[in-house]
Amino acid sequence: MERIARMALLADFYGPLLTPKQRRIWDLHYEQDFSHVEIAESENISRQAVYDLLKRTEKILQGYEDKLGLIRRFQAEQAKLSEVARLMQEYEQKDFANDKAWERHQAISRKIEEIYQDI
């Protein structure tokens, strides 16, 4: 997975376990795209301190995932749902006996898409 997406997932799952300071600096960098220098200036700490704090925070978040594996679990679900969504979309109107059955199929297909996007 792309690094930024992986960082976003880690914070989405385990961010509430960080201290307010870890969380704030993490968000400045990974959500609001502040550079290390910009964060150093706004927080009045050294650039090295920003770098160390981000590295340490990443290690903490990754440590939770290594122990709990909940991102891995969600992603496994997501892969299976994506496959189901694909199979549902292979249907065409002519596969059904009538319009009502086809419309119900499309409604279920949309529901699956919604679940898939929620995860």
Next chain:
Amino acid sequence: MERIARMALLADFYGPLLTPKQRRIWDLHYEQDFSHVEIAESENISRQAVYDLLKRTEKILQGYEDKLGLIRRFQAEQAKLSEVARLMQEYEQKDFANDKAWERHQAISRKIEEIYQDI
């Protein structure tokens, strides 16, 4: 939710964050159904100590869920998937134009059941 089921879910999600001792005593009680007295004897600690340790462990696990809400999130998924599984099962062979379309539908329906049971 029933208390024992809730305890099992908490340990399933957040158990790896417990200390080995917390985990062991938790499993003895909630998985292997040992009484407080039996655990006190096997661990050579007081019955009160067993009680306190179990209470404290429950508080720790519930604290993770209060912060992260991942059980809530999984259960919301599960409810939606259950609804989709139900809608899929409302179909009958006569809703489809041919046997092949019906068999594909049943195969997708089974896949959804599998995902639902995995969660």
